[in-house]
Amino acid sequence: MGLHERRQREKESIRANILDAAFSLAKTEGWASLSIRKIADAIEYSAPVVYDYFENKEAILFEISLNGFHCLHIELLKAQKKHDTPEEQLVAIVDAYWKFAFKNKEYYQLMFGLGMQCSGKGMMKEEFSSFQDMLYDSTYEIIKKKGSNPDNACHSSHALFSAVHGLISIMMMRNDDIPSTMNKTTLDETVSAFIKSL
Secondary structure (H helix, E strand, C coil): CCHHHHHHHHHHHHHHHHHHHHHHHHHHHCHHHCCHHHHHHHHCCCHHHHHHHCCCHHHHHHHHHHHHHHHHHHHHHHHHHCCCCHHHHHHHHHHHHHHHHHHCHHHHHHHCCCCCCCCCCCCCCHHHHHHHHHHHHHHHHHHHHHCCCHHHHHHHHHHHHHHHHHHHHHHHHCCCCCCCHHHHHHHHHHHHHHHHHC
16 A cells, blocks of 8 residues: 555544544534534544544534435435335335434434534535435325325425424424334324325
């Protein structure tokens, strides 16, 4: 391995360590208490080294949120591919979204700015909207199948997204780490009533 390749690997390793340390600190102390100084201490480098890789804390948060959206996107695709009908797909992707939120609470809070400022300055990636896009696609197919007006798909799918995200957000802001059976039943009943209403 040449000197250039060795330096490149070392840079990639430091960058990965910064992100890992930030995520680990967030798990133990929460996103709001994260600082460049704490990250630097955790990786045993000085703060200027961290700034060599990331402009500020928000840039680190955005990078971590990208990974969260990527992981969520993969889970949603897996859930969707297990079913053939749009009704089953809709239920499956909502369930996958729900499970992801509570299995990956730190990611979810960062991705949707719960209890903190949103990061990323409006930068968007395709995966940011994959849940909403999948909800729309399933909703559109169900409406078309029932012979209803497909122009309502956008509004209807947005209403469902708001309900699902709202229930998760309320539970997280109350520090409910594990969703109760009652809350999951509420979610299931909401999705069932939504499908029937289309």
